[in-house]
Amino acid sequence: MKQFLSFVKKEFFHIWRDKSTLLILLGMPVVQIVIFGFALTNEVKNSRIAVLDPSKDASSLAITAELDASRYFDLEKNLVNFAQVEEEFRRGKIKLAVIFPAHFADDLQHFNKATVQLIADASDPNVANTLTNYATAIITDYQARITGNKQLPYTIQTEMRMLYNPQMKGAFNFVPGLMAMVLLLVCTMMTAITIVKEKEMGTMEVMLVSPMRPQMVVLAKAVPYLFISSINIATILLLSVYALEVPINGSLFLVVAESILFTLVSLSLGLLISSSAGTQQTAMFISLIGLFMPTLMLSGFMFPIENMPLPLRVISNIVPAKWYYLVVRSVMIKGVGLQEIWKETLVLFGMLVFFLTLAIRKFKIRLA
């Protein structure tokens, strides 16, 4: 036990004395929260639009005013002819153009029908889609108001309610994903790298010719990273609750417990990588290509898994982060309890047992 503690102490010295790495390890979640939360958001806000309105009547002006008033749009320019529309899009100034016909209000009143054209810059299809949806919603809203209480024959009205995330905040989605990513990066990559570093420096050679059992070396290596991961989990949760206003609807204890389970899975993966990698570079590449990329792509955090072709959906099942992501999202956002997520938890637990057994069995008690 004294051996173990002494080893853990030594490991803390390594981390503490490498200030730049320490800063990266502890600062990374903060930076990522800030980047994902405020900069890299796929919510659409304050998109610049242009209006071409030859009629300038009460209805068209009212619609324009409502568009401008919404937080999604900023009226950049009033255009005077159609040629300018193309020009503005080319210059990349605007994302959406709203074009009214001449005599818009007249058409509406006399023919009971008028058209508004929405032209969107679809070089980013998702944004274009969202923008036209928002604009259509605002116009429909206006129409509903002028229709008033008049009963139209045969109308179907849709009523929408966004469950769990009524404001459609992106943060609800990425906070669980971010936790998976940070834990994976800190636990898997750093553990793999430090063990391989001992091999590279030759200190593992000395360590092997000592009463210290290899399993103990490996476990002692994992302790400080478990500690750093806990700090990271706390940072992410605090930031997401207080800075991004993401609620923890479920039990905080369950979130933390599941996070620790996932941390252990990541640590055992790191140990597994370290036993097969000979150099720090290899360890880093395996972690990045073999784990980080699949986590980003196949955990459902960036791209919805349901839309993927079957082979990718099958592969996504072996990505631990996918399960963790599902669990955390369910507990944090939907507020469900263990009875709803026991299957995912069981999968994670199975992975832990599998990877840990493999890592310990593969751990080399000799040099070659």
Add this chain to the structure above:
Amino acid sequence: MKAVTVDHIVKTYGKKKAVVALNDVSFSVEPGELFGIIGPDGAGKTSLFRLLTTLLLADSGSATVDGFDVVKDYKAIRNRVGYMPGRFSLYPDLSVEENLNFFATIFNTSIEKNYELIREIYVQIEPFRKRKAGKLSGGMKQKLALCCALIHRPSVLFLDEPTTGVDAVSRKEFWEMLKGLKEQGITILVSTPYMDEAGLCDRVALIQNGRLLSVDTPSAITAGFANPILAVKANRMLYLLNRLKEADFTQDVYPFGEYHHLVLKKGKRPEDVQHWQNDQEHLMIEPIKPDIEDCFIALMKESHA
């Protein structure tokens, strides 16, 4: 009981066993002996040390350390031997004191317990005990590594090329330290590529291309050198070397420092060289005693023949 026995050990590397690192090596080391393993780079010294410290498995053959089998009882061996690898293997970001403390605890002991053993060595680096190990000079690093390998009072100490890359003064000091340790009853196996260090060992094993050329005391090895040997010098050394190679009394000739060492065929005498018809300017001939390097070269050529 022997401290170390090595019995017909064969070790190869590569898929097709293409690289033979150790080829049927056998020897034994007595308890309390200072045993040198001497050979050039790539001779198989490190492989041999790693086999004995249970870090590698041999293809065939067996070995024991302190009576324990290196394969079966590897845990017991790891508890009782000290090992200092050829490359500096301490933590550069830990201080001298922290390194020593760390190694003491993982061997379930403390600096205080075995301080007597390392005192003579440790006092030399004690003034720098707060300094990071990575910032020590080469000789200091070696001393610290030796302290760390000794801190648990090992029964057998393995030192893999401890003096490689260390200056002449530090090398001399290092060997003095080894003598001191030997007096404390620790069996020491030390490998070195420097032939001049052979004389400092009780017994040496000469190794080349994975084969043992000879195992004996240094004096017995040099005494076994039967042919007369001369140090020869002239103005034009290369020309002299080429001419000597053609001479009928020459068994072998090779450059050796500022001289050529000339090994005469059996029955030839130094006078034969004096009377040698030649056009050398300032030819100087001096009979010498063979040293380990001469023996090594002779044994090496013998084994190739």
